[in-house]
Amino acid sequence: MNSDFLEIKDLKKSFGTGEARQDVLRGMNFTVKKGEFCVLLGPSGSGKSTLLNIIGGIDTPDEGYVSINGDKLEEMNESQLTMYRRKHLGYVFQMYNLIPNLNVKENIEVGAYLSDKPLNVDEVIETLGLQDHKYKYPSQLSGGQQQRVSIGRAVVKNPDILMCDEPTGALDYKTSKEILALIEDCNKKFGSTVIMVTHNEAIKYMADHVIKLRDGIVRHNDINDKKISAAELEW
């Protein structure tokens, strides 16, 4: 965790035109170091999901740039962006978006298939505590279990960056903590940089780097020296 791995520079993004125009990102600047657990915090409409999507290469800024390891995303064409996502990113969404007719193991394999350096699928399943469910279909799992699978699908790629968009948004307190602990584990165990979007203030305590957004700009950009483990979180 020494060099700037991810750089966000003067990032601007708006939706709509004329009177309906809404500036979602209004000049955003920050950097993230490799292996950092970074939390993007903010209320609804603060632009955190849009920011995450731009970092993930599935949305584009109007101005400014995102650079990963020195490579600027806006200089990449569509297939290069696909390769970028394929090789470097893991995505975890609030909705798990699992493939209904693939079982747990196969859903995780969907991620493994994309990677040149995938983790061992069974090990990941074990880490996620899903060994008893690995042949179940998503419809046979609880929300928390489904989210674990979704995390498994992302981390099995052994990605450089794990993008998490409100991963606990649809989960109860206990399950949320379990999921956060898992993401924390992955961060430590596999060294992935984690960028997590959340509106849950409590989560900032487990992060290395907390960026608070409001109205499309960075309000606070803090390094957390006193981070605690997910298990210790309370809200």
Add this chain to the structure above:
Amino acid sequence: MRNPLIKRVPRELKSDWHKYLVIIVFMVLMIGVISGMYVGHDSMLAAVYEGREVLNLEDGSFELNKKASSELLEDIETGKKADVRAYYIEKGYKEADEKVAEAIEEELEKKVKAAIEDGVRAQCSAFGITDEDLIGEQIDKAIKEKFDEAVKEAKDSDEYKESVKDAYKEAHDKVIEAVDEEWDKVSEKYELDEDTEPVRVKIYENFFHDEPEDNNNDGKEDATVRIYRSDLAIDMASFNEGRAPENDHEIAVDRMHADNVGITIGDRITIGSKEYEIVGLLSYVNYLTLHQSNTDLMFDAFGFDVAMVTPEAFEKLSSRLHYNYAFLYEDEPVTKVEKADFSSAFLKSLITQTLVHDNEIEDYLPEYLRQASNFAVTDIEGDSTGASILCYILIGVIAFIFAVTISNTIDKEASVIGTLRASGYSKRELIVHYMSMPLVVTVIGAVVGNVLGYTAFKDLAVSLYYNSYSLPTCHAVWSNTAIVKTTVIPLILMFFINLFVIVKKLQLSPLRFLRHDLAKKRKAKAMRLPKWAFLKRFRLRILFQNMPNYLILIFGVILIELMLCFAFGLPDSLNYYAKNAPDMMFSEYQYMLMGIEDSDGNTIETSEESAEKFYVTNLLYPKKRSTFREGMGSGGDESVTVYGIIDGSDYVDLAEHGAYVSGAFSKKFGLHEGDEITLNAEYENKSYEIAIKGTVDYDGGIAVFMDEETFRETFEVKEDDFSGFFSHKKITDIDDQDIATVITAEDITKVTNQLMHSMGKFMDVFKYALIVLAAALIYLLAKIIIERNEHSISMVKILGFKNSEIGSLYIIPTAFVVVAFAIIGFFAGLYLMNWVFKAFMLQMDGYFAFYMKPGSMVLAVIYLLVGYAFVSLIDFIRIKKIPLDVALKNVE
């Protein structure tokens, strides 16, 4: 690592088996029926073509008045023309010499006797004898004593020799003159003067007896049976069932005739006065249709039969033996023109050789003109049109189903697609993934369909041919047409349509997939609705919200109506044509003559007042060969009858001199006044450019009408060389043997009836297949609408709406759309069908427009509505089955 997404394909098939089963059944039926038609068609033709080789089909045959001498047969086989003129001269000389010799003898006798009498009278006068009795006695005595010596003396005289020479010369000159005169006529008629290459042939005896057949042994004649020996080496038969006769009491009869009159192996029939047991049902290679005479417009498988008995039994038959000889050319002609040239050259040899060998030709028929062996083949070659139309309609329907299904699947899986794309799956990988399902389904449909096509449906198609013709047994052959039309084209179509839809759908960004934002346009504002009851407004909202789905449904309804129009309209069109064909005839009778002179050489005339002479010739109109089945009959040239009509005709009214096309000709090929067409002779390398002056209102055939003068000028026909008579009434004073064919209203109906008979069963198959397919399509479309609304339905369930309310919310708008568009869809389908039918008529010979009875029109709409009523019941069950958690689990 293998892409794990591939595992979804079998699971998807299993989980949504209703839908895929319907699609697969649809494809299997479509591919099976059409493939069966083509395989049956191609197998039948292959069997017929093979039969022509194996069973040694003749190149032609001729019948002689008496058995041919071996010299005659040998001379005919050389293919050389006999020197008929020399033969006539020699014969004339012989006759003339006999007559001259007789005349000379008579004259000499008369003169010698007169000289002797003169001598005796002079002597008597010198002696004063006047008694005539005494003089007479003296004359008789003198003649007795001196006649021979006087004759000898006279014959030795130079004067005698000179006059005998003169007499013979004069007689010979007259013979030559007479022969030349006759020769000119004959040689002109048969073009005997032309130098032709001799056409060598091999001749086979193919004698037959035409006997009365009593097939129920009630003493009454039921049919005429043409009986051949079982040991013939030409025009042989193949056995559909049973075997060849082995003893005097056994017979094998035509299979089609047996089917028609209800006799079979083991039955006993009476031929002449003798009973035979049927031991075989056969198909003679030269009697695929039972045309008793080649001039019969239609065959008669009830009243005519062909049969085989042992040579011993054949010898015992009592009716007149027909000395029929079949021949094969040593060098096989290939093209039609070659066949015509060979036949005409051979005929010259036959005529001349028969003449010089003192025999007489009763009948001559080259094989290429033989109806009994060509009618069925031409008919089979051309009758895959129905299957072709159906094939294209169904391929369109299938493509539509897949486009809708795949588009629906992508909409349903938007989040998954978004996630996969966000995770780094490339568009290509997803395209391949989503392409695999429709292709797998098409391949399953194609494989099962083809297996059925080559087995059950092929047998069905073949049995339909067997219902019409006396065909040999056939075995399934590989049909390129079937595989291309039912498998390759649907697969290619499926591939490209799905590729197009999927590529287009996957153009959206991963984010839009994740947000389920798949609509091209976003609605600016919700439409304001009148203050109706809540449920009514809700329903209307559902209707608006599902507009794209309903557009698909409407398109589907049009396709269903197109299929139903085909199912009901094809038999209607044939029936309508059959019913109206007699009214289309411009003349109640058309007598086509064998020649303009009767057997006595007099020009054929009739006392029938309504009779009117006409000229006619048959030519070919070249079609554009746009189909890949060209050369299989359906793609061949159109046969055009060109009539020459006399001025002031009672039958055809031509406004001016020139050429007019029939209504059918004009409609089929879009010909108009001022157009120029080229017509070609079928058996000669001749072409005629014809400028169209207008149209004659005649839909009964593809014809050109010209005034007499134009006709004669165009085709270089002499004024007297007319072809026959039009007549309102039956002509009774022309000898039957001078009439080639009489076309009456009945004959036209016979043709269409036969068409109905041979195509009718196909049409029933098509009809039922199409009704099943139409039901399957409406089922799929309705299912798609419910599937697309699953979330909303689940949500309103959560809100507490009852199933009946939800049913009324979601089914009534769909029902409204189906009912409203059933009628509009019908007219759109009818319009499309008319267009499709017209396009396919181009591949057939002749023309008739697509027609639907009003009753069928109503049925086409009712079938759709009844089908939908059943489907809406299924929809209601579907709605009841949608679980509440669909909305809960996937809400974002």
